[in-house]
Amino acid sequence: MTAYHILAAQNDPIVESIRENVVTFINPTSNPDGRDRYVHSYEAAEGLTEEADRISAEHDQPWPRGRTNHYYFDLNRDGFVLTQPETRNQSMALRQYFPLVVMDIHEQGGDSSFYFDPEPAPFNPHDTETRHNNVMLFAANHAKHFDNFGFDYYTREIFDEFSPGYVSTTPSYYGAIGMLFEQPSLRYRRKDGSEFHYRDAIRNQFVGSISVAEVTATNCEKLLSDFYNYGKSGMEEAKNDQIKSFIIPKQKNQAGADKLVGLLAMQNVEIGEASSSFNACRADFSEGSYIINTAQPTKRFIRVLLDKDVPMSEEFLAEEERLHSLGQRSKIYDVTSWSLPLMWGVDVIECSQNITAASTMVEPKLIKPGTLTNANAKVAYLVPWGEATAANLLSRALRMGLHVKSADFKFVNNAVEYPSGTLVFLTHLNDENIGATLAKLAAETGADVIGTDNSWIMDGPNFGSSKTPVLLPPKVGILWDEPTSANSTGNTRFVIERQLGYPVTAIRTDQLRSQSISQFQAIIIPESRGSYAAVLGSAGAENLKNWVNDGGTLIGLGSALNYLISEDVGLLSSKLEYAFNPNATAAAGNGRSSRTKGTTLSADDFQKAITPDNQSPSRMAGFIVKAKMDPTHWMSAGMPDEVNVLVRRGDIYSPLKLNKGTNVSYLVGEEDVLQSGYMHSSPINHF
């Protein structure tokens, strides 16, 4: 309708100005799979009349609902990692044309009116004053039109743009004005009894869209020069920043480093790969290290993704603490940290110098082909374990039926130390083409393969040791459908299938009540929204327990642990902890009396008096913490001694007793734990 109006309207000065000054691109749907599910479930439930009641099936989409894509990703969080084809292609299209204004025309719940930016705090410090001021130009124009038509709207609530993952924020980091509309769509009876119609939704989005194009047309020269100045001012700012470059040295997790620079290069960041060794910031770096000088047009984008922490203003944080102490809802919409170096485990060094060492430009590619050394090895081919590339090679090898073993511990062969988990392809247990096969897999997956003519191990388990078990291809299942969280189950399946290359069978949870699962060697029980106990019942719980007793590997994620630790299931000997509260008041009142002793309360005492002795840790927007790994357990094979974990839930579990299991990974003390982002202060949250 917007397209038709812009193309066909006559004698409308607004449209004439738009046609004269603006090229408008319309992406009719950024989530085709989700849209199809939504439309299909709506049409499947239609009756004689159009239904406005929120309890009706048309308004109550079945699992997994329409919000997400095929692998149940929320595409409106994927804007900087670009793991999904929809977001990646949209991002690449934006970078082909660099639109000056990008609108995310979004849907929200039926009781809301119409939302447009300006957005509320917290503000990202790498966002610009210019964009904020330009957003106000648009907002003022929308308000004028909405007032003319008498449409309700609201601004500065809920939808902050602090994280760079949204459709509306990502374009802002190449210098566009990214903005958001939110409004209900379907016919809907609201709480106040009024009825909202689909035609209202179309009309409002249409008026908003024309208003955006109108402001863009009126200010086209300003917006174009703002776009130019965005890059220019970024380069100028960089000269005065403490951080003038990031150096990514050659490292153990080189696959992670390669992928990180590839992802940045896809998003227009210029990165050099050092042609020879160099010295910078009082350290030596070898050839092949990556250099990112921040004095480039994408400076703010680089800082947003590579800075260890992106702070919120002190004023905002003080208000957050106040709300938190009163048990009120946080104003933070989503994650407060998304540091790629931390989440991807890549060493990135902040440097206060602009680096001039000779380098070649990095290509926008996520993996570098691996190599095979010693192509006609006599005894075995080894693949060091720990990087995602080796995991991909393993998936391919298992699916092809190659024979592969893996060492539980690190070992030394031919004076080279190999990490725990290293893959061992013995020549006498594979066919004569194994060298050529692995060379091909190395090139395709990015993993390096080293042939050895000598089985002698100086330190660690031999290839024939029981500590070097055979890895057989497991049949892996994941629980699917109610009560699982579609995001959790779908995203997990995506990572295993599309990032690690191994197939996963989706099993509808209620099948476990009656069907054998003996064909599976591993089953993942993902996070849930509803109750596993309700869907599985006692028959499903027995089935799972028997399957584990018979040898199955059950992998629980996040909130699924609450099911595994429950008394009826008892597959995990842990308990949920209350929030740590050093101020817990022992027996404040006396027995059944409705009276309690009189007190005088200071502000501090008052806070203590209103804080319940026992409460669950509060839900967290999302931050990154450090966890230690036990390097002697096979679960931590190839992993570093410390890893970073993204925490987005409040549940805290007691550690397992030694006779009940192994704590392979655990959070380190309160002082050290937080790596990045905002965590509400104690006593509510305490690991």
Add this chain to the structure above:
Amino acid sequence: MVEPKGNVIAFAYSPIHRAYVDRLNVLLMNAIIRGPAHSRALR
């Protein structure tokens, strides 16, 4: 009571949240491939 032959591997925080946390992918791979390799079940 018969000694259980399998494993229960519990992640208190999902290692794959939104496919953001790449470094933990190998940990999940260890769970699905090495867990069965360390099972006491006959294959």
